Amino acid sequence: MKNILPFLACFLFLLNSYSKTGAAEKPNILFLLSDDHSVPYLGCYGNQDMETPSLDKLASEGMLFNHAYTTAPQCVPSRSSLLSGRNVLDVQMLRFSAPLDKNIITFPELLREAGYYTGVCGRSYHLDGSGKKPRETIDVFKEFGMETFRKRMDYVNQGIGDKVLVQIKEFLDEVPKGKPFFMWANYSDPHRPFTAPEFEPDPEKITLPEGMPDTKEVRKDLAAHIGEINRLDLRIGQVLDELKQRGLYNNTLIIFMGDNGAALLRGKGTLYDCGLHVPLIARYPELIEPGTKSDILISGSDLGPTILDVAGIKPDKQMTGKSFKHAMQGDETENHEYLFAVRGAHGSGLPGNSSAFDLSRTVFNKEYKLIYNPLFHLSYHPVDFAGSEMWKEMIQLHEQGKLEEKFSHTTIFSPERPMFEFFDIKNDPDEFVNLSGKEEHKKREHEFKTQLHRWMIIYRDVVPLPIPPN
Incomplete structure (x- = not known):
């Protein structure tokens, strides 16, 4: 017993020191x-x-x-x-x-x-x-x-x-x-x-x-x-x-x-x-x-x-x-193989502010991105800069036909948006070229739609699913 006591004391000392060190x-x-x-x-x-x-x-x-x-x-x-x-x-x-x-x-x-x-x-x-x-x-x-x-x-x-x-x-x-x-x-x-x-x-x-x-x-x-x-x-x-x-x-x-x-x-x-x-x-x-x-x-x-x-x-x-x-x-x-993100209601439902009701969804990785716009009939509305001089200038240039074509012909100034946007983000990092529906990308686009569809089901999304019933 006498031989055990020193070892026991040493063990308790080390244990106490370890716990203090761990906390510190x-x-x-x-x-x-x-x-x-x-x-x-x-x-x-x-x-x-x-x-x-x-x-x-x-x-x-x-x-x-x-x-x-x-x-x-x-x-x-x-x-x-x-x-x-x-x-x-x-x-x-x-x-x-x-x-x-x-x-x-x-x-x-x-x-x-x-x-x-x-x-x-x-x-x-x-x-x-x-x-x-x-x-x-x-x-x-x-x-x-x-x-x-x-x-x-x-x-x-x-x-x-x-x-x-x-x-x-x-x-x-x-x-x-x-x-x-x-x-x-x-x-x-x-x-x-x-x-x-x-x-x-x-x-x-x-x-x-x-x-x-x-x-x-x-x-x-x-x-x-x-x-x-x-x-x-x-x-x-x-x-x-x-x-x-x-x-x-x-x-x-x-x-x-x-x-x-x-x-x-x-x-x-x-x-x-x-x-x-x-x-x-x-x-x-x-x-x-x-x-x-x-x-x-x-x-x-x-x-x-x-x-x-x-x-x-x-x-x-x-x-x-x-x-x-x-x-x-x-x-x-x-x-992660894919990441998902959600666009929910922002701000108030004041007249003319479609951003309050925008309910888009996305799935993406480092190569491709799919955006699903179920409220496609709503036009784009800027968040937090609708009253800025920058936005006013862009609207004026667009109406005068002086804005660069790629900005005038994107969803920014369209009366409505496409239901699906599909981007090759490696080759189009600014996401201007919508590949949705293109024959050569249909298989990959469907793969991304399937991933989004699954995710929305799992988490009980209230938005209509991207793949409709047969």
């Missing part, structure tokens, strides 16, 4: 989310018009993801997927002002159960319904307890601009000693209206993408969008400096992402690339080799399961997203 090694997590931000609008994505040194440095110290896509081209449904680890249909977040059901588990709740101190700050997180509710809505929300985020998080605050940094400092001051933290910081940039003229480049010197016409107002509009991202970068740099000053920079998993595509031409509110393709950067020295890139397909619903995986926490059984932790470690095994 749980990473802090900072999730930085920009608002309406597409690839390639960061310097690290090769855009030379940008001045984004903070995010470029973050990418050089971590990993840049080239194929990250949101599950919807609007903030509310997209964010519901980010937080729940599930697709938009699965959580029934198809309406812009919908609150996230209180019974749906979010990944920050699982982090909190595992000992994390959790918080959300900055611009509205959008998952407790619209910030501007009529009395009739407020009454229902109160009666049924539909505002849930103050119960889901330890710290909840809202504000824009410099207030985000103030709130993050306040949150960090409140984190109990010895607890890891999770903070979700929401930025309003580069959401319209654009209000950062001092950060804008010269409109005449920027490089326009192929998907935009070269006009005076288009240049000014894009320069203003770039200015907002440049300002965003400055503010994110201040937050990263705060982590460094507190000695938290190297033991924090830092993830930066766009919530959905930019409110630019054929962007936000559409299922084209600019509406879904977002920047994604991750830095965590314990896991990620500096200056690396990943080319695997990533869905917005993958974020929560990935963060939980890095923290050593099992995801909720309802989560359908796939962890891409392996990609952070250099393993390029694909999680």
Whole structure:
């Protein structure tokens, strides 16, 4: 017995040390989310018009993801997927002002159960319904307890601009000693209206993408969008400096992402690339080799399961997203053969605003994309820029017959849209050449229709299925 006691004491000491080390090694997590931000609008994505040194440095110290896509081209449904680890249909977040059901588990709740101190700050997180509710809505929300985020998080605050940094400092001051933290910081940039003229480049010197016409107002509009991202970068740099000053920079998993595509031409509110393709950067020295890139397909619903995986926490059984932790470690095994996204109602049903009722669906991979427009009889309506000088100029040029043909003859100015759009996105990345119905692409198009059809059935989509009964 005397011989056993020293070994037992040693074993208990090592076990205690291991458990303490394990707790200490749980990473802090900072999730930085920009608002309406597409690839390639960061310097690290090769855009030379940008001045984004903070995010470029973050990418050089971590990993840049080239194929990250949101599950919807609007903030509310997209964010519901980010937080729940599930697709938009699965959580029934198809309406812009919908609150996230209180019974749906979010990944920050699982982090909190595992000992994390959790918080959300900055611009509205959008998952407790619209910030501007009529009395009739407020009454229902109160009666049924539909505002849930103050119960889901330890710290909840809202504000824009410099207030985000103030709130993050306040949150960090409140984190109990010895607890890891999770903070979700929401930025309003580069959401319209654009209000950062001092950060804008010269409109005449920027490089326009192929998907935009070269006009005076288009240049000014894009320069203003770039200015907002440049300002965003400055503010994110201040937050990263705060982590460094507190000695938290190297033991924090830092993830930066766009919530959905930019409110630019054929962007936000559409299922084209600019509406879904977002920047994604991750830095965590314990896991990620500096200056690396990943080319695997990533869905917005993958974020929560990935963060939980890095923290050593099992995801909720309802989560359908796939962890891409392996990609952070250099393993390029694909999680997805196809990605899916949903365009739900956006804004109000005011007269002339078809965007409130647009219910399109898409399935895509790195080579092809199918868009299904069941409400094909509705014309295109821009989201968030219908009153902009850029859009007014485009309408005028179109009516005068002066707009470049490829812009005048796409769905942008058509009185109605095709029910199906099928694109070879390797050879047509701007998605202007609709191959739907072409004999040489019929077999492949049917393959994509079948995938979308299956997905819509599985998740009980209310929209008519793309393959009708015989």
